[in-house]
Amino acid sequence: MSDELVRFADWISPVPPVEREVVSRLVEGQSEQPPLLFVAGPGLGAWAFAERWLGHAASRGFPSYALTPRDHGDLRAHVHDVVQVAASLPRQAVLIGHGTGALVVTQALGRYPAKGAVLAAPVLSTWGTIGTALRTNPFGTIPAVFGGRLRLNRRQLFSAALPVEEADRYLARMTSERPLRPPRKTMAPRTRLAPSKRLAPRIRPVGDPPVLVIGSPDDRVVSRKSLEKAATSYGGAPLLFPGMGHDLMLDAGWAEPIDAILDWLTKELSATSQ
Amino acid sequence: MQDTPDIADRRDAVCVIGAGASGLATIKNLREHGFAVDCYERETSVGGAWNWRHDRSPVYAATHLISSRPVTEFPDFPMPDSWPDYPHHSQVLSYLERYAKHFGLVEQIWFGTEVVSAVPVGDGRWDVTTRSTGGGASRGQRYAAGIAANGHNWSPAKPEIPGEFRGELIHSAQYKDPAQLRNRKVLVIGGGNTGCDIAVEAAQQATTVWHSTRRGYWYAPKYVLGRPADQVNDRLLRWRLPLRLRQWLYRRTLAMTTGDLTRFGVPVPDHRPYESHPIVNSQLPYYLGHGRIRPVPDVTRFADGKVELSDGRRIDPDLVITATGYVPRFEFLAPELLDTEPDGRPDLHLHAFARKHPTLAVVGLLQPDAGLLPLAHWQSVAVARWLRLRHEDPVRAAAVQQKESARPIRSWSRRRVLPTRRHWFEVDHLDYLRTLVSLLREMEPAQ
Numbered sequence: 001m002s003d004e005l006v007r008f009a010d011w012i013s014p015v016p017p018v019e020r021e022v023v024s025r026l027v028e029g030q031s032e033q034p035p036l037l038f039v040a041g042p043g044l045g046a047w048a049f050a051e052r053w054l055g056h057a058a059s060r061g062f063p064s065y066a067l068t069p070r071d072h073g074d075l076r077a078h079v080h081d082v083v084q085v086a087a088s089l090p091r092q093a094v095l096i097g098h099g100t101g102a103l104v105v106t107q108a109l110g111r112y113p114a115k116g117a118v119l120a121a122p123v124l125s126t127w128g129t130i131g132t133a134l135r136t137n138p139f140g141t142i143p144a145v146f147g148g149r150l151r152l153n154r155r156q157l158f159s160a161a162l163p164v165e166e167a168d169r170y171l172a173r174m175t176s177e178r179p180l181r182p183p184r185k186t187m188a189p190r191t192r193l194a195p196s197k198r199l200a201p202r203i204r205p206v207g208d209p210p211v212l213v214i215g216s217p218d219d220r221v222v223s224r225k226s227l228e229k230a231a232t233s234y235g236g237a238p239l240l241f242p243g244m245g246h247d248l249m250l251d252a253g254w255a256e257p258i259d260a261i262l263d264w265l266t267k268e269l270s271a272t273s274q
Numbered sequence: 275m276q277d278t279p280d281i282a283d284r285r286d287a288v289c290v291i292g293a294g295a296s297g298l299a300t301i302k303n304l305r306e307h308g309f310a311v312d313c314y315e316r317e318t319s320v321g322g323a324w325n326w327r328h329d330r331s332p333v334y335a336a337t338h339l340i341s342s343r344p345v346t347e348f349p350d351f352p353m354p355d356s357w358p359d360y361p362h363h364s365q366v367l368s369y370l371e372r373y374a375k376h377f378g379l380v381e382q383i384w385f386g387t388e389v390v391s392a393v394p395v396g397d398g399r400w401d402v403t404t405r406s407t408g409g410g411a412s413r414g415q416r417y418a419a420g421i422a423a424n425g426h427n428w429s430p431a432k433p434e435i436p437g438e439f440r441g442e443l444i445h446s447a448q449y450k451d452p453a454q455l456r457n458r459k460v461l462v463i464g465g466g467n468t469g470c471d472i473a474v475e476a477a478q479q480a481t482t483v484w485h486s487t488r489r490g491y492w493y494a495p496k497y498v499l500g501r502p503a504d505q506v507n508d509r510l511l512r513w514r515l516p517l518r519l520r521q522w523l524y525r526r527t528l529a530m531t532t533g534d535l536t537r538f539g540v541p542v543p544d545h546r547p548y549e550s551h552p553i554v555n556s557q558l559p560y561y562l563g564h565g566r567i568r569p570v571p572d573v574t575r576f577a578d579g580k581v582e583l584s585d586g587r588r589i590d591p592d593l594v595i596t597a598t599g600y601v602p603r604f605e606f607l608a609p610e611l612l613d614t615e616p617d618g619r620p621d622l623h624l625h626a627f628a629r630k631h632p633t634l635a636v637v638g639l640l641q642p643d644a645g646l647l648p649l650a651h652w653q654s655v656a657v658a659r660w661l662r663l664r665h666e667d668p669v670r671a672a673a674v675q676q677k678e679s680a681r682p683i684r685s686w687s688r689r690r691v692l693p694t695r696r697h698w699f700e701v702d703h704l705d706y707l708r709t710l711v712s713l714l715r716e717m718e719p720a721q
Contacts, residue, residue, distance in 0.1 A: 005652055005707040005714075007349065011508040011644075014344045017355035080355070087351050092377055113306060113350050113377075206350055207306045 004110070015080040021068035022085055023050045025058035034115045034269065035093045037086050038066040038249075039108075041100030041123065042078075043152075043174050045069070048098075048247070051170075052254045060262050065089065075107065075200055082108040091115075094265060098249060099123050099221070107200055113207030116268055118261050121215040121222045121246050122230050124200075136220040156220040158245040161252035170250050202233060210268040212236065214257055216244040239264070282415050287312055288661065289392070289402045289417040291606065293383045294322015295370055295647055296638025297423035299348060300654040302377045304421075307658035312417070313379075316388035316407045320374045323427050324367045326450075330428035332468070332600070335451050336475055337363040339645070340467050340554050342502035345703075346645025348373065349652070359502045389606045392420045398633040398664075419633035419661050421654075426602040426639055431695070433463070433573075433598050440579030446472060446597035454593070455479040461581060461591040463573055465491045466696065469597030470555040477557075477566035484570045484589055490541035495556040498527055503554065504644055511704055521547045532559035539569045550692050551700055552643050599696060602639060612636070619698050623678060624686060624709065626653050632664065632675060641696075643689075644703035652710045659717045667720070674716050685709075 023046040027033075036057055038049040046066035057064040067085050069078055082104055086093045094116040097105030102122030109117055133141040137153050152174075158167045205211065213231035217224045217240050224240075231238040241248065241257050248257045286309065290300050293315035301311045317328045326333050338360045339346055347353040353361065353369050361369075374380050390403040390412055400420040405412040430445040446468045452475050460480040462473045465487035476483040498506050510520050524547035536542055540562065561567045572584040580588045601618060612620035613629050620636070621629065628634040635657045638650040664671040686709040691697040 002708070002711045005349075005711050006704065008508060008512045011345050012505055012512060014355070014505075083352060084355055087372075087376070088354065090375065111350060 009076065015073075015077045018070050018073075018081070020070070020081055020085060021046055022065055023047070023054065023068075024063070024065045025050070025054040026063045027058055027061055031061055031063050033060075033062040033265075034091055035063045035065060035089045037082070037089065037093045037095050038064065039082055039095060039097040039101035039105055040066065040069060041098060041102075041104070042069050044099070044101075044247075045173075047173060048170070049249055051250055053249045053258045056255065056258050057262060060259075062262065062265075065093075069101070069104075075104065078104045079107040079111065083112045086112050086114065094118070096120065096261065097122065099246065103200060107203055109205035109209065109211075110203035111206070114205070114209045116209045116265055117205070117211045118264075119211065119213045119230060119234075120248055120257065120261075121219055122213060122227070123222060124230050125226060132219075132223040132226075133221050152221060152246070156245065157247040158251045159218070159243055159253070161243070162245075162250075163252075170247070212261065212264050213238040214241065214248070214261065215239075216241050216246070216248065218243055219246045221246040284310070284312060284415050284417050286310065286418045286665070288419045288421060289314070289389075289400065289415075291389050291392075291420070291422045292322060292424040293317075293320045293374070293379075293385075294423065294425050294638075295324065296425070296650040296654070297322065298370060298374050298379055299647070299651045300421050300423050300637050300657065301379045301382050302373075303651070303654040303658045304661075305377075305379075305382070307662045309658065309661065311382045312415070313383040314387045314389050314402075314404050315383050315385050318385045319371075320380070320383070321367045321370045322425050324363055324370055326363065326367070330425075330447075332427050332447050333363045334446075334449050334472070334475075336471065339366065340552075341504050341645040345504050345508065346647055349648050351376065360496060391606050392422075392634075393608075394611070394631055394634070398631075400633065418665075419635075421635050421637055421657060422604060422607065423637045423650075423654075424604065426699070427600045429601050429603045431599045431601045433596055435573055435576055437576030437582075438579060439576040439581070439594065441592045441594065443594045443596070446595055447600075449595055449597075452479045457481055458592040459590065460484070461486060461570075461573075461589065461594045462597055463594065464597030464599070465489070465553065466551070466597060466599060467553055467555065468599075470553060470558045472595055472597055473567050474555065474557040474561055477561035477564075480593075482591070483561075483567045484591065485567050486570045486573050486583070487541065488572045489545075490536070490543040491550060491553050492524065492528070492543055492547045493532075493535065493558050494524075494528075494552055494554045495531065496554055497556065498531075504552075508644075508704075517548065524548065535559060535562060538562040541569075541571070545692055548643075549690055551641055551696060601695070602698075604636075607634075617695075619695075623681070624653070624656075624706075624713070625699050625701070626657065627660070627678075629679065632671075633661065635660075639699055640701055640706070641699045642701050642703040642706065649701075649703060649706060652707060652714075656710055656713055656717070659714060659719070662719070663717045674713075677716070678713065 040048055045068035049066035054064040092115040095105045095114045096118040098120040100123045102119035103124050136156055154167045211234040215227040215238055227238040239260055245251045288304050288309045288311050290297050290311055290313040293313050301313050304311050323331050325331055342359045343353050351373055386407045387404050388407050390405050393401045395401050400417045401414055402417055403412050403414050430447045432445055455476045456479045458480050459482040460476040461484040462469050463486045473485040494503050570583050573581055574584050575582050580590045582588050614620045625639050626635050637653045640649050642649050687701055689702040691700045
């Protein structure tokens with residue numbers, strides 16, 4: 001609570017601004033639906049959402065935006081970028097994070113009263129993901145355990161149903177990045193108090209938005225158990241899409257999860273509006 | 275508005291008075307806590323003091339933030355990070371307009387409507403009488419609570435200077451444009467941020483500039499050590515440096531840059547650094563050093579159409595601008611509702627909560643040593659959480675009230691400042707926020 005009000009880090013050393021890449025697919029005329037802001041983890045960019053989900057969400061009436069994470073920068077910088085873009089949108093936005101982008105969204109929810117949030121295949125804890133990733137792709141994962149770069153392979157990210165050429169085309173666009181770490185200085189006191197496996201402290205979302213967790217039981221990066229844990233911490237159960245890989249927005253069958261997200265949003269938002 | 279205006283009883287709805295920065299944050303946070311809100315705004319647009327189109331707006335063409343952007347923005351809606359460290363008032367207005375639009379607040383505001391009176395009717399409810407600013411019939415509605423966010427920088431405090439003045443005499447509220455100063459002999463009265471800003475502008479426009487201050491002040495630069503000064507100050511606070519050490523550092527920093535301003539004729543400050551509201555102006559020492567601003571003592575009277583100073587000297591300006599601040603006014607509330615003292619100073623718990631009326635609060639009535647918006651935001655969160663708790667758990671609410679009402683002012687405002695009207699609502703932003711942290715914790719919703 002004290003950190004919510006007394007924000008020394010932001011007052012003393014504001015995150016240095018960067019040019020941000022935001023890709024959008026807008027809706028003609030006045031939209032009744034809130035804007036959606038898709039947030040990718042490092043390694044992916046806005047392009048991954050622009051491929052399928054952005055256009056689809058826009059066709060269903062949701063003005064859609066996707067943010068490319070900045071090069072380098074710690075978790076705080078990524079959270080800063082998400083909040084900056086969200087606040088620049090014309091109306092209160094729904095934040096949708098994928099992978100490590102979902103971790104960024106969980107932190108951004110403490111800094112911006114989102115209309116709602118979706119955590120897709122969220123990478124929230126070290127062992128829940130690295131453990132799973134180690135089993136399927138030890139050589140790509142081991143360096144990341146020691147703070148190096150994480151390499152994910154086709155089998156982890158996509159299902160067999162996705163044509164190999166398409167999968168390779170996507171893989172070629174991905175960059176390997178070091179996993180996001182919370183800035184040592186600001187997070188240290190808390191991690192010392194609670195040496196948990198979480199990558200960042202659980203932050204209470206401001207404005208109490210509805211939060212949905214989605215993922216695949218066959219995801220080879222995020223285990224089903226950690227999906228369930230994530231959903232429980234927001235008071236729900238995960239929405240599962242069996243057969244899909246980690247990159248839900250690119251994999252064959254991409255329409256199913258995004259349609260489920262939009263259906264859920266429509267239901268939640270009609271329930272909360274007076 | 276979605277509700278029919280004919281129904282006088284608005285049940286659990288809360289009435290917010292004013293759609294400036296504090297009012298907007300109050301609407302948003304009340305709605306986030308599940309309240310229906312009717313906000314009344316006498317002007318036809320949002321922004322309050324920051325909207326230069328408003329009659330009562332105190333801003334002038336060159337008004338920029340005194341505190342830097344990161345310590346001034348709302349904590350849950352940052353200003354664009356591409357903006358300058360000290361944004362212009364028009365940027366602040368566009369920020370508030372975007373805030374209102376982003377959170378759909380405009381739909382809750384009745385523009386061009388002023389609140390004539392708010393009267394308690396027992397069981398915590400309020401009868402609010404409103405009237406169209408253009409005149410016309412008044413209307414009464416009943417609310418569960420009333421929150422005043424009507425600002426405190428709009429009713430000019432004009433000094434009484436005896437005698438007749440030959441030239442033009444205006445309050446800084448009427449100063450809008452540097453053209454008013456061009457090629458004139460100007461006397462600026464007042465050493466606050468506005469007085470210093472206008473003196474600096476006059477130094478660039480007028481033929482002669484006198485700057486009259488009653489006492490010496492500590493004029494802080496906008497930048498030290500390569501950063502906005504308030505960010506450096508917060509670093510010292512984070513390191514928990516004791517006040518005495520911070521005061522010493524403050525003196526050292528000034529000594530190493532602008533130096534002792536008394537060599538230009540400015541009086542010696544009669545107080546230590548941090549014992550008055552911060553006055554931040556890098557250009558004042560510059561123009562003092564260029565001889566463009568001539569410091570003079572207090573004005574005693576007008577004589578023979580001229581201005582007589584306390585040292586007996588007479589000066590002959592064409593234009594006198596009194597930058598002597600503003601007084602808080604709550605015309606729509608009987609003075610006893612806010613425990614207003616005879617001198618006009620309301621006595622409120624945390625400068626926010628009415629002591630005898632649990633459903634009456636004031637948001638934004640603070641003079642912090644940092645930006646006001648974050649404090650107003652958390653004040654309104656505390657008000658919303660308080661009203662929610664009172665609604666849902668009256669027993670716990672009573673316990674909180676009992677505990678809070680016993681807190682003396684000293685427990686949440688330790689800051690030692692000059693005992694002047696200027697400092698009625700002066701708070702240390704850190705102390706104040708920490709006090710709100712403990713209050714918010716007490717009112718934490720049950721899980």
